[in-house]
Amino acid sequence: DSGVTxxxxxxxxATGQRVTLRCSPRSGDLSVYWYQQSLDQGLxxxxxxxxxxxxxxxxxxxxxxxxxxxDLHSELNLSSLELGDSALYFCASSVTPDRPGxxxxxxxxxxxxx
Amino acid sequence: AQSVAQxxxxxxxxxxxxxxxxxxxxxxxxxxxxxxxxxxxxxxQFLLKYITGDNLVKGSYGFEAEFxxxxxxxHLKKPSALVSDSALYFCAVRPLFSGxxxxxxxxxTRLKVLA
Numbered sequence: 001d002s003g004v005t006x007x008x009x010x011x012x013x014a015t016g017q018r019v020t021l022r023c024s025p026r027s028g029d030l031s032v033y034w035y036q037q038s039l040d041q042g043l044x045x046x047x048x049x050x051x052x053x054x055x056x057x058x059x060x061x062x063x064x065x066x067x068x069x070x071d072l073h074s075e076l077n078l079s080s081l082e083l084g085d086s087a088l089y090f091c092a093s094s095v096t097p098d099r100p101g102x103x104x105x106x107x108x109x110x111x112x113x114x
Numbered sequence: 115a116q117s118v119a120q121x122x123x124x125x126x127x128x129x130x131x132x133x134x135x136x137x138x139x140x141x142x143x144x145x146x147x148x149x150x151x152x153x154x155x156x157x158x159q160f161l162l163k164y165i166t167g168d169n170l171v172k173g174s175y176g177f178e179a180e181f182x183x184x185x186x187x188x189h190l191k192k193p194s195a196l197v198s199d200s201a202l203y204f205c206a207v208r209p210l211f212s213g214x215x216x217x218x219x220x221x222x223t224r225l226k227v228l229a
Contacts, residue, residue: 002157033217042221043158043204056216090157102148103206103217105157 003027006091006106014114018079021109025072025093031055032074033094033103034066038087049074081113116141118207120220127195128228135190135223137205146208147188148217149179153201161203164188175199195227 003026013019025032034046045058049068060066063081068074078085088110092103118139127133139145146165150158162173169181179190188205205220 002159004157035219043219045216045218048216058216092158101146102160102163103150103158105150105159107155107157 002104002106004091004093004104004106006089006109008109009107010110010112012112012114013081015081015083017081017113018077019081019111021076021078021089021091021111023074023076023091023093023106025074025091026104029093029095029104030072031094032068032072033092034060034074034076035090035092036087037090037108038084043090046076078111081111083113086111086113116207116209116218118205118218118220120203120205120223122223123221124224124226126226126228129197130194133190133192133195133199133225133227135203135205135225136187137189137220138185138187139205139207139218140186141207141209141218143210145210147179147181148206148208149173149177149188149190150204150206150219151201152204152222158204161190195225197227197229200225200227 005024007022030051033048036044046060047066048056052068063079066076088108090108092105148163149161152158164171164181172178177192202222204222206217208217
């Protein structure tokens with residue numbers, strides 16, 4: 001158990017809908033990363049937050065947004081969903097981005113868009 | 115552009131034989147280097163990392179990796195493979211002093227250990 005909790009584990013929805021994925025980082029970790037894993041794309045970095053502030057942005061679509069709350073949990077919002085958004089979404093946490101160490105990954109949220 | 119390459123989509127090895135999973139990178143400066151393993155329907159688990167020092171680093175489950183600065187490689191190795199090692203392996207780099215906080219992952223290599 002990595003200590004990172006992601007909910008929901010599975011989500012099935014329709015095109016055009018909006019979903020929210022939630023992540024609780026390890027106790028004490030201030031930095032949260034979001035990744036998308038699809039079959040043909042590998043692990044794609046979406047966005048990173050540190051102590052409530054956005055620190056780095058990757059290949060995140062404009063239809064997607066995220067935030068990190070004062071209690072350090074993070075949410076990834078996906079809107080106007082398309083079939084191609086079907087993927088496994090991972091959250092990872094680390095203590096601080098300034099001292100790069102290993103990332104601790106959650107079990108992921110599997111999103112299926114029908 | 116900064117990138118990580120895992121040139122093999124899949125590696126097959128017989129149980130008991132040594133295994134190597136290759137990784138090369140292209141980043142500026144001296145990066146931190148990582149290996150992660152992913153079992154089916156699970157999140158990624160940390161295996162080992164290179165920060166500085168000895169080029170051969172040892173990690174979990176008997177895995178080790180060799181850092182080669184001149185070849186910008188960080189290959190994962192294990193002297194004797196187990197069937198239970200079958201999984202998806204990811205190499206990752208974290209550039210230092212580049213103003214970015216991103217970890218860059220390779221596309222993954224599926225390791226299949228045959229009994």
